[in-house]
Amino acid sequence: MGARRSQAQHTKQCVVPRRDARCTTVPKGSFFRISCTEGPQVGDLNLWSASDLAEHFYSGKTRALHGTHVSTGDRLWSRFPSMRPMATVFEDTLDWYGWDADGGSVHDVIGTRCDPYTGRLLSSTDYHYCCHSNLTRALADHADLTVQEAEGFVHDVLNVFMCTGFTADTHQYFMKASPVRVGDHLEFFAEIDLVVGLSACPGGDCGAEHSSDTAACYPLVIDVFQNADPFPEPARNAYDRSHGR
Numbered sequence: 001m002g003a004r005r006s007q008a009q010h011t012k013q014c015v016v017p018r019r020d021a022r023c024t025t026v027p028k029g030s031f032f033r034i035s036c037t038e039g040p041q042v043g044d045l046n047l048w049s050a051s052d053l054a055e056h057f058y059s060g061k062t063r064a065l066h067g068t069h070v071s072t073g074d075r076l077w078s079r080f081p082s083m084r085p086m087a088t089v090f091e092d093t094l095d096w097y098g099w100d101a102d103g104g105s106v107h108d109v110i111g112t113r114c115d116p117y118t119g120r121l122l123s124s125t126d127y128h129y130c131c132h133s134n135l136t137r138a139l140a141d142h143a144d145l146t147v148q149e150a151e152g153f154v155h156d157v158l159n160v161f162m163c164t165g166f167t168a169d170t171h172q173y174f175m176k177a178s179p180v181r182v183g184d185h186l187e188f189f190a191e192i193d194l195v196v197g198l199s200a201c202p203g204g205d206c207g208a209e210h211s212s213d214t215a216a217c218y219p220l221v222i223d224v225f226q227n228a229d230p231f232p233e234p235a236r237n238a239y240d241r242s243h244g245r
């Protein structure tokens with residue numbers, strides 16, 4: 001993979017505005033890098049197969065296979081019935097963070113994504129720029145769908161740069177300010193042809209408030225480094241799907 005990366009050429013840049021999302025395509029055998037360029041900012045990542053939006057990232061299975069947080073060498077798996085690697089973490093400048101004294105780490109596959117439904121449940125207000133809605137609008141624009149059609153394809157995320165864990169006493173999910181700084185990045189190898197969706201979370205560094213315009217927020221950048229050499233994508237899962245019938 002290192003040789004493929006050293007021969008890859010920078011072909012595309014996609015800027016994700018703050019409190020918004022964008023989708024971009026990445027060919028298999030190429031690399032995409034998510035960078036923090038202006039200030040501490042968390043990103044919510046969705047992945048779809050470019051040839052079939054129904055094949056999307058499966059954060060729960062990825063968590064079961066690799067743990068609550070991912071880093072270099074871990075793979076992001078697709079949902080049933082394909083269940084194959086969609087992307088592999090190639091480089092992580094936050095590898096140094098490891099696990100902190102509270103049991104926190106970065107890049108989790110625990111949380112779901114901030115969304116307007118939970119906001120409505122908890123505060124009876126409507127906020128339209130949560131990651132769920134941002135990803136919905138971005139996919140609608142990318143795939144020429146209505147927002148209602150696109151919403152059904154939006155799924156649980158990889159929380160890029162986010163710092164999270166479970167409390168030692170009651171094992172509840174917590175988040176704290178991300179250690180990400182300008183210049184940090186998380187880079188992936190694309191195992192299949194991908195549509196990459198990324199939301200610059202309205203929580204900013206996610207140290208305090210979500211689901212409002214209160215937190216300081218910054219754009220994120222996706223750079224694509226393409227390698228045109230042929231790459232055989234991983235086969236779809238071989239289970240026969242007869243399910244005992």
Ligand SMILES: [Zn+2]
Nearest residue numbers: 114131201202
């Ligand atoms: Zn969010």
